[in-house]
Amino acid sequence: LEERYEIASDAILSDYQKIRGELPEKEAVIAEYFGVFTQEELFGIIDSVENFCDEKGKSVGFERRLIYLIIESIQNIMFHSEKKISVKPKSYVVVYECDNVYTVLTSNIIETKKVFELKKNLTTLLSLESEKLTKLYEEKIQNPKINKEKHGGLGLISMTHKSGQEFSYDMVEISEELSLFRFELKLQYKINAWKK
Amino acid sequence: MEKIDHTATKDSPEIIFEIESNTIQILGNSFPENCDEIYEPVKRFLEQYDTNNTKVLNFSLHFNLINSTSTVYMAQIICKVADLSKQGVPVNIKWHYYEYDEEMMDLGEKLSSISDLPIEYVAVQD
Numbered sequence: 001l002e003e004r005y006e007i008a009s010d011a012i013l014s015d016y017q018k019i020r021g022e023l024p025e026k027e028a029v030i031a032e033y034f035g036v037f038t039q040e041e042l043f044g045i046i047d048s049v050e051n052f053c054d055e056k057g058k059s060v061g062f063e064r065r066l067i068y069l070i071i072e073s074i075q076n077i078m079f080h081s082e083k084k085i086s087v088k089p090k091s092y093v094v095v096y097e098c099d100n101v102y103t104v105l106t107s108n109i110i111e112t113k114k115v116f117e118l119k120k121n122l123t124t125l126l127s128l129e130s131e132k133l134t135k136l137y138e139e140k141i142q143n144p145k146i147n148k149e150k151h152g153g154l155g156l157i158s159m160t161h162k163s164g165q166e167f168s169y170d171m172v173e174i175s176e177e178l179s180l181f182r183f184e185l186k187l188q189y190k191i192n193a194w195k196k
Numbered sequence: 197m198e199k200i201d202h203t204a205t206k207d208s209p210e211i212i213f214e215i216e217s218n219t220i221q222i223l224g225n226s227f228p229e230n231c232d233e234i235y236e237p238v239k240r241f242l243e244q245y246d247t248n249n250t251k252v253l254n255f256s257l258h259f260n261l262i263n264s265t266s267t268v269y270m271a272q273i274i275c276k277v278a279d280l281s282k283q284g285v286p287v288n289i290k291w292h293y294y295e296y297d298e299e300m301m302d303l304g305e306k307l308s309s310i311s312d313l314p315i316e317y318v319a320v321q322d
Contacts, residue, residue, distance in 0.1 A: 039229055043206055060322070061296050064261065071227045071263050078229065142310050144271035150232045152268030162299075 258292035278311030
């Protein structure tokens with residue numbers, strides 16, 4: 001299993017290099033990381049985003065929402081990475097800005113057998129009308145449950161909710177067992193839409 | 197009674213139980229890896245709370261950044277406070293938020309909708 005994850009990590013690295021190579025020059029990369037994620041890497045990325053938003057004079061409200069999306073994206077990778085192997089699998093995040101649209105792009109390895117279910121969930125979340133999505137989010141809060149992995153199971157719903165359903169995803173099969181899951185969230189900065 | 201005090205870190209809140217004022221204060225960031233270690237003691241504290249205590253049980257909550265699992269834990273905590281209230285324990289909840297942070301106020305309202313408990317909203321200047 002470890003060997004298969006090593007091969008998959010190489011695929012993630014190739015994907016990361018490809019994505020970085022394809023970003024146009026005018027896009028400002030705010031933060032990026034390739035490797036094994038821990039809270040320490042998350043802190044570093046949050047610091048970079050705070051500095052960038054401060055320098056650009058973005059509202060604190062916007063900054064908070066962007067950081068929220070980054071926390072959920074990265075913790076989604078951390079919490080769902082394979083625990084049975086001694087070396088944690090590698091993943092990446094790139095946070096960049098272009099024409100006031102902020103993108104949080106992550107890619108990690110998932111088990112191929114989970115692809116169908118994940119696709120189904122994401123397709124449902126994308127298809128929901130905004131009001132229904134809000135209702136689903138509220139229902140989850142009103143019936144709060146912690147799962148056996150000690151998580152709230154609210155991450156994907158809240159990311160979809162807070163990004164205004166501005167997300168896309170891609171899944172590429174690396175082997176029968178493992179696939180690459182790329183997830184891209186977008187958040188537009190609209191002047192006057194955010195307080196302070 | 198369960199000890200719930202927790203020192204704040206970069207990703208976890210300060211939690212204090214002030215005995216004299218009978219106040220539980222939760223303040224700061226809440227996006228740790230181990231939400232259970234921080235919030236399960238608070239849940240147990242509420243489960244073990246003496247329902248004959250007539251003193252008001254105060255909650256002072258002020259989050260900066262909060263992740264989705266912490267949100268679910270807070271919802272569970274509000275449910276437990278509501279249970280105490282139903283058993284006759286007087287409770288008071290103050291939800292603080294930075295004045296620019298409408299989303300945090302909105303989260304307080306969503307948590308409030310779990311029960312009939314009134315939550316007092318306090319806008320704080322940064």
